[in-house]
Amino acid sequence: MTEGLPGTLRAAAIAALSQADLGEKARLTTAAGERWFARRLGLSAPTDPALPSRPGRPSEPRLVPPREVPRRSVHTPEGRIAMIHALAHIELNAIDLALDIVARFCGQPVPRSFFDGWMTVAMEEAKHFGLLSARLAALGSRYGALPAHDGLWQAVEVTSHDLPSRLAIVPLILEARGLDVTPSLLAKLAEVGDHETAAILDIIYNDEKKHVAIGAKWFRFLCARQRIDPARRFQEIVRECFRGEVKPPFNDRARAEAGLTPTFYRSLSPLSS
Ligand SMILES: [Fe+2]
Ligand SMILES: [Fe+2]
Numbered sequence: 001m002t003e004g005l006p007g008t009l010r011a012a013a014i015a016a017l018s019q020a021d022l023g024e025k026a027r028l029t030t031a032a033g034e035r036w037f038a039r040r041l042g043l044s045a046p047t048d049p050a051l052p053s054r055p056g057r058p059s060e061p062r063l064v065p066p067r068e069v070p071r072r073s074v075h076t077p078e079g080r081i082a083m084i085h086a087l088a089h090i091e092l093n094a095i096d097l098a099l100d101i102v103a104r105f106c107g108q109p110v111p112r113s114f115f116d117g118w119m120t121v122a123m124e125e126a127k128h129f130g131l132l133s134a135r136l137a138a139l140g141s142r143y144g145a146l147p148a149h150d151g152l153w154q155a156v157e158v159t160s161h162d163l164p165s166r167l168a169i170v171p172l173i174l175e176a177r178g179l180d181v182t183p184s185l186l187a188k189l190a191e192v193g194d195h196e197t198a199a200i201l202d203i204i205y206n207d208e209k210k211h212v213a214i215g216a217k218w219f220r221f222l223c224a225r226q227r228i229d230p231a232r233r234f235q236e237i238v239r240e241c242f243r244g245e246v247k248p249p250f251n252d253r254a255r256a257e258a259g260l261t262p263t264f265y266r267s268l269s270p271l272s273s
Contacts, residue, residue: 005031006041006048008042009032009042009043009048009102009115009119009197011044012031012052013099013102013122014050014099017051017052017103018049018052018055018056022133025095025126026130029095029123030053030098033120033122036116037116037191043112043115044106055153058144061085061143061144061148062148063149063150064147068149069147069149072086074185074188074192074194080139081139085141085143087132088132088143089143090152090178091125091129093153094129094175095122096153097170098118098119098122100123101118102115104160121210122208124207128203129143135196135200151239155242155244156169164222164233164253167186167215167218167222168233168234169237169238171212171214171215172212172216172234172264175212176258176265178204178208179212179255179258180255186198186202190203193221212258216258216260219234220259231263232259233263239268246265247269247270250262250265
């Protein structure tokens with residue numbers, strides 16, 4: 001063990017998850033991933049600290065009800081800043097969600113490559129948060145300058161008890177939704193000439209396809225091990241654990257490329273017959 005650094009992946013993930021300084025959170029996440037991939041970390045040890053009940057966060061942004069979050073629009077500079085701020089908030093949650101999966105479920109009987117997948121996700125979410133934060137700075141703002149809402153974290157707390165449920169809701173519902181909405185956002189940003197933000201969203205879009213694929217792969221793995229139908233189990237979990245809407249238009253092609261075929265989600269949509 002290197003002096004002063006956690007010796008297990010679980011402890012390293014918990015240190016990053018608990019960190020309230022966001023630059024430091026991103027640095028700890030990347031360092032944990034690099035040490036894990038260099039095979040310099042064990043998985044867990046009895047001396048690991050306990051998982052925090054909430055991730056470490058700075059005093060800003062102020063968390064408010066969703067209707068009090070500033071309106072986003074690609075057509076005005078303020079609207080674009082609000083949009084990028086909201087996306088940065090999602091990416092910050094995504095860092096903590098990936099770290100939480102690693103730390104919370106490290107006692108599960110899953111192959112080592114499960115943790116490779118989720119540390120890849122955590123490192124990429126840290127990269128996304130960094131790119132969007134830098135873009136906010138270039139536009140004269142910063143992450144924390146606007147209020148944000150806590151809906152994302154609340155939406156997943158209900159899945160803390162069960163790994164398949166967590167995978168169904170985080171990568172296969174929430175991140176897959178990102179695949180649905182990003183292409184039209186990219187087109188609008190190109191239309192208004194904000195190519196810098198579009199370039200960042202393009203990177204995020206391509207990485208998020210991988211995240212959905214990692215989620216679908218492990219969700220199918222867990223279902224296969226129990227000999228249950230993954231699409232049916234997915235629908236049961238979503239009906240039980242997800243309060244939001246599963247609504248079209250779906251990006252069927254990107255979803256299918258990630259292993260999330262329409263049999264999983266079509267019948268959940270209110271518009272399906
Ligand atoms: Fe992301
Ligand atoms: Fe992601």
